[in-house]
Amino acid sequence: MAKKGLLIHYEYCTGCMACVVACKQEHDYPAGRWGIMVNDCTRETEGRVQVDFLPFPTDLCDLCARRTHQGKRPACVKHCMAECMFYGELHDLAKKMETMPRSVLFVPK
């Protein structure tokens, strides 16, 4: 079976935390257990301030196997308010990535 992953178009991540809480709800994680985190990468650069966020799926991320098995999207992808996360086969995502500057691919264990 082709390998699956997440494409995160972080150019559009606004740091809204929907992915974080969607993941906790889906997996019933208590506070303190994170399937995905959002890093604040804000910094001063070239005389301006760049406010960027980067979602980071942790070692607990299983790409919502239970959901995707039922044909649903992973909880983070579905609820992402900026619609900047995509689930799919890696080669499709890599193709999609070409049109999405400032994005990263995530592949779980």
Place this chain on the structure above:
Amino acid sequence: MNEVTIFRTTAWSPGPGCHGGCGLELYVKDGRLVKVEGDDEHPYNRGRLCPRALALTQYVYHPDRFLYPMKRVGERGEGKFERISWDQALDMVEERFSKIKDTYGAEAVIFAQGTGRDIGGPISFLCYSFGSPNWVQLGLAGHSCYTPRLAAMMFTHGDYAVLDAGQFVPEGMDDPEYEPPEVIVVWAQNPAAGCQDGFYGHWVSDCMKKGSKLVVIDPRWTWFSSRAEKFLQLRPGTDAALALGMLNVIISEGLYDKDFVDTWCLGFEELAARAAEYPLERVSQITWVPAEDIAEAARLYAKAKPAAIQWGVPIDMGPSGTTIAQAIAHLWSITGNLDVPGGQVIARAAFDVTTYPFSTQELHSLYGEEFVKRMNEKRIGAAEFKLLKNFRGWGQPDRAVEQMLSGDPYPIKACWIQTTNMLGGQAADTKMHYQALLNMDFNVVVDCFPNPTTMAVADLILPAASIAEKESLRSWWSPLQVMMSAVTVGECRSDWEINLELAKRFNPELRKRFDTVKDLIDDRLKPSGYTFDELKDGHWKFPEKDTPTRPYRRYEKGLLRPDKKPGFRTPSGKIELYSTSFEEFDMDPLPFFTEPPESEVRTPQLAEKYPLVMVTGRRSPVYFHSEHRQIPWLRECDPDPTVEIHPQTAQELGISEGEWVVIHNERGRIKRKARVTPIVHPRVVSVPHGWWLPETQGTEPNLYGIWDINCNILVNIGPGDDSGYGGGPYKTALVAVKKLSQGEE
């Protein structure tokens, strides 16, 4: 057994708590809410959902929730309450309120609300059924939340207007009638951190994906500032000068829409003369923004077709907030962006169904013009402020708190407090409001959780239902939709249910009209021709094309005025750039800039002692004002009450990241954890509001830590300004910041 049932409903109630109208899917198993997802079909959020709605199960079943009515048995502040039945509780309210009414008049009871949710409908209904004119956002200095902007729009062009993100048409941004704004001005808001005023924040990023360019005006860098063509980092409270400077550029460079202005606007010459008093050198000096940046921003906005402005509550909180909003409304008016696709689209409640009510017209249609006029005679602030008397139904909050303490011009004896934790939240000068509430003979609090307000002042607590447990309606703005109950929790009741039952006791006439809340909702839905049952479970409705509550260009089609003539719903039928209504209300008919009550210009000596401008109220995506601090999934995303301070300023003060510091001025001191970050201007500190610590002692004297960390201790009540609305100085208090001294707590 073990079957999951999905209920499709709409947010805008306890839970997320916000102003949004997202479609929710509530998963219920064995009578218990087990999961919440966004409704993929819903036009508002298209399946997406915010963290607050996604944490709904932790909210609904939180161990701290109020589950039944309770009366106070110890002293106020001791936290001693005893469970009673609903009948006992409602009897108590009826008896105490009736006694006060008989002795002092109905106006001696104030009905106080916060913001968000569907509260405006049920609380005004109860307030008027009881016979009191005093529906008040008690604590909200200058009533500085949306109403100043609404007033400016209503008296300028006879209607409200919002950025068009396709929210009024069924296919949204894919609708054939729609086009995205070429330029969006994000003015004083971080739309990604909430759903402000019926607007889904991420519609702005949706528009950006469709090519919208940004101009951002804010004292603070946001995600949007970093992606803007032009970012204007202005001095807090100087938005009016900036808007007038932009108007000056647009008018003097001939960038306005001449045909539109000639056909539809009045008072252009007067506006041009006023704008000319704001040359860019002067504006730059006032606002800290380089003149060239202002000119370029004005040109970007004026040359784009269409263009739209998404504005935030700091407009209302600026000095003379109503006039700031007026200046900004002039920007979209003279550029011909009103009620066009992708511009500033006129926003009316879908099908003219009233939920909140947001306008004088809606109050009249619900309660009758004569009744509303009679109420206005004793409404707090109405004698002093003509605009306030002639617009909506609010009592003036600053005069209200003064009157609660002074009894002048008439005594206030009781307070009905519903959906507002004002002592942990909106109340400016927290101590003054604390004293005023303690001065009441009887306080009832309707809420979901214990908080500093319930603990300090409640004599009776009524448990409110969350979004998962209630029936209600929403027409803010489109589509028309209803909320349906999926589960029950304890003996919690919805705000509508509580208020309808009490309203019937005060006005027995209502018994004949409304047996249940559903009857009342059906009555309100009448203008639409739909019923609750037809709309429930995800059957929202958009108004038809070419009707008064759906865009576009309704002023050309005679869809806006009661006489059905083309034009706008103003006295002249035109957009009144020179406001004849403001003139009638003894206000300046044209926009102007005035300094904040405290500033480097107005109070230079104070500014020397307290050199930093404190902006409070920056939004967190995981909180709605003072809510959600006890929700584990949310609190861990934003755990501490912080102060954002620029690295250069922090270095000068010897402050490091993560260190607890003192923020102080002549009104008091609070402690915050330093977050050293370049996103704030070096001369500004940003102090998030609504902070209390549910994990600490709730009883007196701690009250969940508010006296230590609530930023509103440092903020004055409002001046009221000339309209009665606007100018609550939440964004302009002067402060100093210092390290905690050794041994200091």
